[in-house]
Amino acid sequence: MNTDSRQWVGEDHSMVSRMQKKFWKTKQVLIKVTGKKEDEHVVASDAELDAKLEVFHSVQATGSELIKMIDKYQHALNALSEEENDLGLHLKVHAEQNSTDAGKMMKATGNALCSSARQRLAICTPLSRLQQEMDTFSRRAVSDTLITINRMETARTEYRGALLWMKDVSQELDPDTYKQMEKFRKV
Template sequence: MLRLQIGDVMAYRHYEQGTSGMNFDRFLDRFDENTVTKLKRHYWTAKQMIRTKMGKKEDELLTASDADLDAQLSLFNSIKTTSDLLLEAAHYYHGFLLDAAHAENGVGKFLKDRGKLQRREETKKVMIAVGRAFLFASHQRAAICNPLLRFYEELCVFNERAIFDCGQTAEAAERCRTEYRGSLLWMKQESDELEPTNRRQMERFREVQTTVRLNKERLDRLKEDTLQKVELLSASRSHLLSHLLGRYLELLTTYYQKTSTIYATLAKNLSVYDHYDFEILTELIEPSRKVAQKIRQESLDKVKELEEQEKAEEQQQQPDLLRFDEHDETSLRYLFGRDSPSEERLIPQNGIRFGDGEDRAESPLIGDQDEVGEEAFERLTIDRENTAPSLASLPTLFGDSCVPKLTPPPVLDPLSEA
């Protein structure tokens, strides 16, 4: 109730800038209006309202002048309706998320606790793994509720303040338009019955003109306020949705990525286990065995397919050793275990490295490619013979004399031993 009273005060404050703020001063422009004129004004306003409710056709020029106001009022009604629906959907969605997270957490704890009591090692591992997956998913789902709760609170404040204030201005504009069109009907009737020579009728016509002029001024002021407020309301709601739902979208994407990863890993690891031998529901043993065999065969086929794919990739990467023109460097590296045998540096006995330092320029192999031929090969052979040091003859270890024969061992007589 206090919130509505504050909203009413703020709504009336803008339209009483030309008054002192006192209650009697609000109706200062109506003090000169007699009772008959007031009754007629209310009568024509009610008549115009009935015409609007019954769908009577209005003047085309009058309807065209209020086209922008009708468009903004339609936009405001759409914003108000969709905001209420969005607020209701966020409320139910938050409750459903909490219920789902609570259920996942309970199932995960149950599987984890019961899995520790199992005697079979495979069943124990499966139940604990599934329970941990459910617990992880419940924690990730509960994390989504925080930005959603903030979005609900901000949207609730937006509906209670911004939409309520703009709605008051829109309702005031519609009432003022109804009064203005009713005063136009009243002035039309007075103009049809007007006699310029009749002073009393001229006074009534001037009173009607004054009423129409005042209603027109109020309508123009309220129309401008309505257009500005509806545009600001639409922009502020778009900014609110983009700012608050961005964080929710990030957490939702993270939730789906992490849960899909953990469930895919769980399914991949569970495919290697055998079927479970049911002790009570014995009719489920055979279907379980068939499913386990099918899963095991699919896993083996997948592993075999991956191995064949890896072998095919290795064969594509290995070069053809018989075609050295296409894979020269790769083939040499594969054959000799280095880049190229021609890059091996020659080290003679005197310790000089051909191709290193200053001796590289004197080598006949560093010249132009046209000089590399028979002459270059002969020159290289002569240079190597000249630079090679001469070795003396080795000393003789064995002579040429004949080695004397050794005498055979004596032969014993078996009769003498007897």
Template sequence: LCENELGRYMKNQGKADKREETGRMMIALGRALLFSSHQRAAVRGPLLRFYQELQVFNDRAIFDCSQTVEAVERARLEYRGSLLWMKKTSEELDPDTDRQLEKFREAQSAVRINKDKLDKLKVDTLQKVVFTR
């Protein structure tokens, strides 16, 4: 707005100026300022919309990252619980009984699954943190 007004003022003053060369320069400067203000006004709307979209994207990315961090915490607890379960079953393990061996294998499988889940979520979290920087 200020740029537009200054452009009009310079253009009008250039027309009113008695010195021909100075008047032409003022008119040229006024036209340049008017053109610049029109260009800025044309770009302002889309640029504001872009910034709003970027803010929404950023907010959603941060929310998604926090959800992933919470999922990592839950997966870590599950993994630790399965490790404790495997430790307990290994302490009670008697190689002669099939039931205890089956229980130990089940615990091992749970540890493996929970470890894979935790590792995948860790990588996801790292990627999202790097992406949201």
């Protein structure tokens, strides 16, 4: 029966410990959400990590913008090529009806416009490949990294909560009192 009471005491102790841990984690989340000033030393220690996170978010934003721009550019290329080809065909048809020098110029201009339209359409294939590669990069690499960052942010919040807890306990710490030293070690 004596061991049972120690087991219950141990469970109560761990329950209290878990509750305290959750309290400090929640307090850290509230500090972050409300925008209250955090400990300057803790924030400074994460400066390099925060800089890397900014670079990641920049890559994420510019990657999605690049995909949108490539799509717009492809639509513009297709529309321009179609109009250019139509104008070239129109000039060539009217050149056949006109046997003067103006007809020859219309035919040469029509041929140049049709050729230019074909060359412009040839750009679409590598552009489409670039769009596929960027889309794959965004869906896989960026999303996988984002999952890792979210896990890291959760761990960082827990860590900062533990630091808050340690700071709170250390302010009341009396090194001569064994119980308080144990409490600090536990934290």
